[in-house]
Amino acid sequence: MTAITTSESRTAAELQGAVPIGSGAVLDGPILKRAWAGPSSDTFDVPPIAGFVRKYLMKSKISIDPFARNKRWATHTNDLNPDTAAESHMDAEAFLRELATQGVKADLVIFDPPYSPRQIAECYANVGKTVTMEDTQNCVLYSRVRSAIPAVLADGGIVLSFGWNSNGMGKKHGMKIIEILMVAHGAAHNDTICVAERIESTK
Numbered sequence: 001m002t003a004i005t006t007s008e009s010r011t012a013a014e015l016q017g018a019v020p021i022g023s024g025a026v027l028d029g030p031i032l033k034r035a036w037a038g039p040s041s042d043t044f045d046v047p048p049i050a051g052f053v054r055k056y057l058m059k060s061k062i063s064i065d066p067f068a069r070n071k072r073w074a075t076h077t078n079d080l081n082p083d084t085a086a087e088s089h090m091d092a093e094a095f096l097r098e099l100a101t102q103g104v105k106a107d108l109v110i111f112d113p114p115y116s117p118r119q120i121a122e123c124y125a126n127v128g129k130t131v132t133m134e135d136t137q138n139c140v141l142y143s144r145v146r147s148a149i150p151a152v153l154a155d156g157g158i159v160l161s162f163g164w165n166s167n168g169m170g171k172k173h174g175m176k177i178i179e180i181l182m183v184a185h186g187a188a189h190n191d192t193i194c195v196a197e198r199i200e201s202t203k
């Protein structure tokens with residue numbers, strides 16, 4: 001339970017807006033919101049998620065979406081699948097490293113990868129790519145793509161992550177969570193968890 005700290009370890013200022021849960025423990029807040037909407041494999045077609053993404057895009061000057069599928073909302077868009085409307089069709093990590101060599105610095109990066117090993121295998125099958133055991137491990141995909149994000153992120157930049165957990169980029173990349181939107185989809189569907197983080201320090 002590392003997201004929960006005891007009130008004794010926090011200053012009064014830090015506690016402003018914090019939500020008490022149980023005896024003496026607090027969860028950072030008020031950053032957590034919840035909505036309901038039907039599911040879609042095109043994540044940003046889900047109205048509350050579209051609203052979440054557009055809110056940050058409206059404030060952004062240069063944005064990057066390395067898993068864009070058919071959404072050309074960001075300045076730089078990419079998707080492995082050449083049958084999608086994205087501008088580039090590279091592996092997401094290679095795409096980000098290429099932008100870094102071009103000196104691109106974005107104030108917003110969108111991270112909406114396949115959410116499970118099964119979804120990764122389907123994406124690779126769609127492009128006729130042979131998948132290895134390592135390719136289908138979502139933790140491997142996430143960590144190698146996330147590791148390429150800081151080099152293209154401007155000071156104060158924001159990363160939006162979507163998936164079935166709220167891990168996001170995390171403190172190891174110098175990021176602090178500024179907002180979480182949980183979208184419930186009914187029946188036995190997993191929620192889509194939308195996380196907005198801002199970079200606090202450049203490593």
Ligand SMILES: C[S@@+](CC[C@H](N)C(=O)[O-])C[C@H]1O[C@@H](n2cnc3c(N)ncnc32)[C@H](O)[C@@H]1O
Binds near residue numbers: 045067081091123
């Ligand atoms: C969840 S979908 C993105 C949906 C999109 N944000 C939308 O709202 O329509 C994930 C996308 O990542 C692409 N993808 C999967 N593996 C990839 C990789 N290694 N590099 C780049 N794109 C990849 C898939 O083809 C798929 O279109």
